[in-house]
Amino acid sequence: MVKFGFALNPSSRIDLDKTDREKFAQLVELEPDVLKCMACGSCTASCTAGKFTPTSVRSAILEIQNGRWQQALDMLKGCLLCGKCTMVCPRAINTRHLILAINEVYQSGK
Amino acid sequence: MIYQGKQKIWSDYQKEIPDDHYFYVRSCIRQNLFPASEKTFLDITRNKLGKDFFETEHHTTCGGIAYHCDTIPQETSMTIIARQFALMQKYGYENYVCSCITSFGLYTETLETWREFPELEARIKENLWKTCKLEFAKPKYLAHASDIIYKYRNLIAAQAKYKLINRHTGKPLRVVEHIGCHYGKMFPSKSVGGAEYPYVLAGMIEAWGGEVIDYPERRHCCGYGFRQYHIRSNRGYSLANTYKKFESMEPYKPDMIITNCPGCPYFLDRWQYVISEMEGKTYGENGHGIPVFTYEEVAGLVMGYNPWDLGLQMHQIGPEPVLDKIGIPYDPQAKYLL
Numbered sequence: 070m071v072k073f074g075f076a077l078n079p080s081s082r083i084d085l086d087k088t089d090r091e092k093f094a095q096l097v098e099l100e101p102d103v104l105k106c107m108a109c110g111s112c113t114a115s116c117t118a119g120k121f122t123p124t125s126v127r128s129a130i131l132e133i134q135n136g137r138w139q140q141a142l143d144m145l146k147g148c149l150l151c152g153k154c155t156m157v158c159p160r161a162i163n164t165r166h167l168i169l170a171i172n173e174v175y176q177s178g179k
Numbered sequence: 180m181i182y183q184g185k186q187k188i189w190s191d192y193q194k195e196i197p198d199d200h201y202f203y204v205r206s207c208i209r210q211n212l213f214p215a216s217e218k219t220f221l222d223i224t225r226n227k228l229g230k231d232f233f234e235t236e237h238h239t240t241c242g243g244i245a246y247h248c249d250t251i252p253q254e255t256s257m258t259i260i261a262r263q264f265a266l267m268q269k270y271g272y273e274n275y276v277c278s279c280i281t282s283f284g285l286y287t288e289t290l291e292t293w294r295e296f297p298e299l300e301a302r303i304k305e306n307l308w309k310t311c312k313l314e315f316a317k318p319k320y321l322a323h324a325s326d327i328i329y330k331y332r333n334l335i336a337a338q339a340k341y342k343l344i345n346r347h348t349g350k351p352l353r354v355v356e357h358i359g360c361h362y363g364k365m366f367p368s369k370s371v372g373g374a375e376y377p378y379v380l381a382g383m384i385e386a387w388g389g390e391v392i393d394y395p396e397r398r399h400c401c402g403y404g405f406r407q408y409h410i411r412s413n414r415g416y417s418l419a420n421t422y423k424k425f426e427s428m429e430p431y432k433p434d435m436i437i438t439n440c441p442g443c444p445y446f447l448d449r450w451q452y453v454i455s456e457m458e459g460k461t462y463g464e465n466g467h468g469i470p471v472f473t474y475e476e477v478a479g480l481v482m483g484y485n486p487w488d489l490g491l492q493m494h495q496i497g498p499e500p501v502l503d504k505i506g507i508p509y510d511p512q513a514k515y516l517l
Binding site for chain 1: 412418
């Protein structure tokens with residue numbers, strides 16, 4: 070093996086063909102409103118926890134859609150369930166229930 | 180002429196390429212990497228197509244590598260470019276043709292910057308006068324050398340001895356075309372086909388009998404990227420780009436790759452060896468690798484030039500499988516005798 074002094078960087082590409090869509094289908098069944106999100110970011114802007122921790126509902130939904138659910142769970146760890154995001158959501162998504170549903174589907178391993 | 184409506188949209192995908200009388204500027208790195216490509220280009224255009232190409236030994240690099248590596252400021256590279264334009268004017272030419280894609284991108288960027296900021300052009304004029312006592316005029320047309328071969332692709336096809344067809348199966352060779360990023364991605368309207376559908380190499384492949392392969396990462400960068408490569412610790416990023424492209428094109432079983440940039444053929448060629456060492460993975464039929472060519476080399480091959488006169492022995496991936504498929508005779512013993 071030749072030593073080149075550098076190594077092949079791992080790819081950061083998200084391959085949607087290789088992600089598990091079954092859990093996302095479960096999530097949609099539990100909280101269909103997840104499909105209504107238009108990623109406006111109002112939830113993130115109004116989030117109390119988001120000011121001090123990396124909590125972001127908008128990013129978490131995006132991560133889940135890209136099959137990176139572990140990152141989404143880490144992101145939602147700081148959520149206080151205060152419900153401010155539910156009040157500001159222009160698509161009237163019950164974000165509090167969505168966060169609980171995400172935890173139920175992805176964390177409990179159902 | 181002012182185009183409107185759909186005509187204007189269509190005109191953005193077209194490129195006016197002058198017919199004759201060109202001032203030709205060589206690339207600073209192609210001479211080392213693919214030494215016969217520019218010689219072949221001049222031989223084809225001058226002697227086979229009868230065009231007037233003038234070149235002078237007094238021209239220099241455009242400064243593109245230093246500029247993109249952040250080691251010289253833009254004004255320095257602009258002054259170097261202004262000097263090249265002064266040489267063109269001195270010898271009485273108006274059509275500027277460069278061999279390098281990075282140069283093409285930098286010349287276009289410079290001309291567009293001067294158009295937007297005329298005061299900067301005035302300052303560069305002053306710089307050039309102070310440093311070299313020269314005055315310059317901007318070129319009437321700026322073209323890349325591959326634009327010229329594209330323009331005359333059918334004339335080359337008419338004189339061709341060989342076609343890009345597999346003589347064993349009778350089917351067209353499956354060709355991947357890779358276009359340098361600085362050709363159409365920076366200023367899409369300055370290229371043939373824009374950034375989304377650059378046709379410059381695809382047109383050559385189709386005219387010479389090959390089949391163009393469309394694959395997911397077709398428009399991805401080869402990985403050179405200047406800063407990524409020139410700093411050794413960053414080379415993993417450069418390699419990762421090439422790896423991604425090869426992983427993407429592999430299922431489509433390409434016979435060969437054609438490029439029009441100095442960096443791309445080098446990296447697509449050499450990195451195949453590095454990937455084989457690092458990952459144990461080889462591409463192409465029987466793990467031989469996928470041969471990579473410049474467009475001048477392919478033009479030379481179809482016109483019947485001796486493969487070793489085209490400098491194909493300088494490639495990491497041997498071109499022999501492609502030569503065998505097309506039916507181009509070569510002497511294996513003479514490969515390294517030049």
